[in-house]
Amino acid sequence: MIKGKFIDNLPKVYGIYTGGFLVFIILMAIAEQTGLMSAKAIGIAFVAFTVGIYAVIGYLSRTLQLDAYYVAGRQVPTVFNGMATAADWMSGASFVAMAGGIYFKGYGYMALLVGWTGGYVLVASLLAPYLRKFGCYTVPDFIGTRYGGNAARLSAVLVLTVASFTYVTAQINATGTIASVALDIPFEVAVYVGLAGILICSMLGGMRAVTWTQVAQYIVLIIAYLLPVFWISNKMGAGIFPHLMLADEVARIAELESQFGLGTIKNTAADLATVPKGLAGITKAHSSVNGTNWGFISLAVCMMAGTASLPHVMMRYFTTPSVKTARRSVAWSLFFIFLLYSTAPMLATLSKLSLIDPTLSTGIIGRSIADVQALDWYQNWNQAKLMFVSDFNGNGTLELNEFFMGGKAVVLATPEIAGLPYVISGLVAAGGMAAAMSTADGLVLAIANALSHDLYYKIIDPKAETAKRLIVARVLLVIIGFAGATIAAMKIQGILGSVIWAFDFAMSGLFFPLVLGVWWKRANSQGAVAGMLLGLLSGTAYLIWVRNGGAGFWGVTQLTFGIVGSAVSLVSMVVVTLMTPAPDAKTMAMVDEVRIPSGKTVLGRQH
């Protein structure tokens, strides 16, 4: 239909789309300035307009073909796949929670930035090109064919489901949070509104629809993230280009921290008990090294290995036309991710300084409590349960240790605090929605595809016809979406916490079986199964132990339990492999074939 022409016209199509979006922002700004639309109407317009566009793209990309549904027909060009991967990758956590994490925890937390980018070096060099050559539809498809046997395939499906499901609940939680703020509806309802958007984007067209909506979502989210940061930086006179010019601001925060007695004035437990759940104060230094080297490195290592094992990312490189383009596409993905990640610490810096510097008009520390409580934006965000002040020492003045904020507020509230027009807040809400939706799409699809292709088609009913396979895939998509939304509505764990867990789960079970599948010919099915199952099991056991007050060892916390899981995985995989016979000649030849880029894929085009 539009396929052939559409691919050729991509730059033009998305160019027009970007232009159209910018025009929409300007129209909204005019509507706000002339008083034509209320702040609430603008928020609704932003979310409705962007989600509407994704729905149209999702509908236009509907398909009845297997390779279009599973791997977007393997014709997504390098740069566009890079953008889609970046959107797939940058979740609600990256968009709404990461700058907040950096704001509260400073240097120690920025290990996530290093981990979530460094992992792409592993993806590019160890895995992506080889898995593309393999020609699989899903990650368990690779494990199942490379190692052979249903046990290996099933174990991979299990690890994938555990990791991705942990992750997807966090994303649906994020879409719900944003939708509830922007549309002013209760969270429990907003979660299902978010889910509806996610399903519209993915259900009819599978990977093809998700690819083209993700590109559109990347454009929205990157504009929504960068524009306010540049604006605030210029408005504060901090610098035209914040990334290179905030050194003075970073130094000023360190100066204020010691002036306000950060780390020396501590709140009593009784005082802290009055702070609403989920809010935190500034307790860690902003830029200076504030933890152990090992704490930083272990977190970075877990995020890197997790990146290389998360199926929804790997799956994106199955959609490129060739092995060469898969490799290049990883580089472009990281470039597009870099644009946002290098901006997050700058946003945290600007946000913190504008709140705590008494010499700035926006600063609230050192002002009287009554003044702060009378501020419009304070009242809004206090009502949204994302901000709280309390006069613990009874001196009538707000101190640094008396101000509490939710992590999400750093991204969502900073434009308003800095005095930017409301249109920017609407834009940020649309960006956050795009980020959370794009990742949720990718994850729901990864789980549903693994279950429909690997569990249903490959194991239960290998004779199923194309039409039936596609129906099963879609039914599973809806079921998984609803399961995710239901769990998200229960709010078990914060957004960022669940995301980090997902990385640790993926790393525990999949990292070594995937890497050794390409790089160690001798690796066999028994070893891989042992590696996946024992890795996942020991990682989970360690998490439960530490969560229930266990002391832990090697300085591994509940955020880095993947270190334990993957160590067990590696050892058990190697030991079991060496104790059992080497794989047969056919498998060895298959590995040789995977190692060279040219020639036919190992699995057929439709399988």
Added chain:
Amino acid sequence: MSKQSQHWEKTRGLLFITLAIWFVFSIGIFFFGTEMQASSFRPFGYPLSYYMTCQGSLLAFVILIFWFANRQEKIDEEFGFSEREDD
């Protein structure tokens, strides 16, 4: 030695170099957090430790992957294993 194993030898060599550079920027330098912070070398005025975690290492990874992709393409071409372009 066959063409294929020579190709793999070179590919593996490139992998080790890539992973060594990756190790330095993702793990190696962060063993020296406090030393970096005290360093008088301050890119754009930021403390070195702060700069590396929020920009320096990230940028190094982007450049590293582009460089890696180019080198691997050269290796593939050398042994005639590069794909025919039809995209």
